[in-house]
Amino acid sequence: MKILVTGGAGYIGSHMVLALAAAGHEPVIVDSLIKGHRQAVLAGTLCVGDVGDADFLRSVLAAHPVEAVVHFAGFIESGESMQEPARYLENNTAKSFTLLDVLTEAGAPPPVIFSSTAAVYGDATVSPIPETAQWLPKSPYALSKCLVEQALAGAAAARGMRHAVLRYFNAAGADPHGRLGEDHQPETHLIPIALQAAAGRRAGLTIHGADYPTPDGTCVRDYVHVSDLCAAHLLVLQQLLAGYGAGCDDRVFNVGTGHGWSVKQVIDAVCKVTGVDVPVTLGPRRMGDPAVLVADSTRLREVFGWSPAYSDIETMVAHAWAWEQRRPVLESGSGSGHSSAEG
Numbered sequence: 001m002k003i004l005v006t007g008g009a010g011y012i013g014s015h016m017v018l019a020l021a022a023a024g025h026e027p028v029i030v031d032s033l034i035k036g037h038r039q040a041v042l043a044g045t046l047c048v049g050d051v052g053d054a055d056f057l058r059s060v061l062a063a064h065p066v067e068a069v070v071h072f073a074g075f076i077e078s079g080e081s082m083q084e085p086a087r088y089l090e091n092n093t094a095k096s097f098t099l100l101d102v103l104t105e106a107g108a109p110p111p112v113i114f115s116s117t118a119a120v121y122g123d124a125t126v127s128p129i130p131e132t133a134q135w136l137p138k139s140p141y142a143l144s145k146c147l148v149e150q151a152l153a154g155a156a157a158a159r160g161m162r163h164a165v166l167r168y169f170n171a172a173g174a175d176p177h178g179r180l181g182e183d184h185q186p187e188t189h190l191i192p193i194a195l196q197a198a199a200g201r202r203a204g205l206t207i208h209g210a211d212y213p214t215p216d217g218t219c220v221r222d223y224v225h226v227s228d229l230c231a232a233h234l235l236v237l238q239q240l241l242a243g244y245g246a247g248c249d250d251r252v253f254n255v256g257t258g259h260g261w262s263v264k265q266v267i268d269a270v271c272k273v274t275g276v277d278v279p280v281t282l283g284p285r286r287m288g289d290p291a292v293l294v295a296d297s298t299r300l301r302e303v304f305g306w307s308p309a310y311s312d313i314e315t316m317v318a319h320a321w322a323w324e325q326r327r328p329v330l331e332s333g334s335g336s337g338h339s340s341a342e343g
């Protein structure tokens with residue numbers, strides 16, 4: 001089946017493209033390459049363009065009638081969104097609305113899986129966090145996701161759009177076969193930064209705050225292997241294609257292992273896996289970082305039978321390290337459809 005994957009040249013999307021192809025689907029990728037990498041698209045048909053360009057989307061859908069949509073495209077940095085709120089609300093929210101409008105123009109819309117985030121919970125007061133916890137978005141990034149979740153709920157009520165919202169906690173790791181990995185520009189995620197320091201590509205890394213109310217004072221996060229994330233999407237997709245998502249079915253699902261690792265524990269895992277004593281400095285807290293974010297993914301497990309295959313942090317780090325050691329030297333030109341050696 002043809003499945004539209006927006007943002008399929010990015011970190012999670014490119015892994016999903018491979019997972020879809022392995023499951024016998026034909027991925028049709030829409031990516032502007034503003035952050036993604038052409039060389040990360042290892043299967044399917046890449047259509048370079050913007051999800052906010054309605055005419056472009058119509059032409060893609062006319063050429064490739066799709067049975068479902070997995071919508072990853074968006075900007076991903078909470079901190080950056082504090083500096084550029086309008087850019088985030090335009091790219092993540094307004095352009096998602098355009099996508100939903102185009103999908104519903106021609107009658108019965110295909111089902112949609114939307115990439116949301118644990119950031120919608122902000123400083124949750126419960127841990128692990130269930131889907132029923134209140135939205136407390138602390139950044140325009142988190143707000144941009146809440147608004148799309150709301151629009152999807154509206155599209156379900158008004159236009160019968162079946163959908164699932166997956167709220168990811170921290171995606172981590174790399175393709176276990178070493179074909180793909182994480183390559184954000186700039187990189188702000190802990191594991192790739194620590195691995196780049198281990199590889200000598202950075203001088204070291206900073207721990208942002210060691211005075212949180214956690215066992216070792218550093219922030220605790222729930223890391224979920226990117227392959228397990230893709231497996232969750234495949235299970236949800238299969239059920240959506242079979243009719244799930246009508247009526248009172250649950251539509252919002254956390255994706256995390258339910259286990260938290262502190263920043264210090266992750267750095268220890270990096271040192272152990274790489275054999276390098278990564279240089280670390282202690283810095284002040286970053287604005288808006290909650291102390292603990294751990295998922296209650298009971299709903300995903302019970303409704304779709306999902307279970308992570310790689311829930312151990314050292315395995316995630318080992319896969320990411322294998323990628324870090326072999327990935328191509330970066331080149332510029334990821335935008336405007338030119339080839340890039342990134343990813």
Ligand SMILES: NC(=O)c1ccc[n+]([C@@H]2O[C@H](COP(=O)([O-])OP(=O)(O)OC[C@H]3O[C@@H](n4cnc5c(N)ncnc54)[C@H](O)[C@@H]3O)[C@@H](O)[C@H]2O)c1
Nearest residue numbers: 007009010011012031032034035036050051073074115171
């Ligand atoms: N990485 C994580 O830990 C994490 C956690 C929670 C949620 N998410 C969500 O998952 C999704 C994917 O994250 P990622 O880490 O793969 O990010 P990424 O930056 O690697 O990938 C995003 C992709 O979307 C593309 N894109 C952005 N705006 C676009 C637009 N307007 N039109 C077309 N393409 C566009 C980029 O070029 C890029 O290839 C995002 O929506 C993000 O908010 C990620």
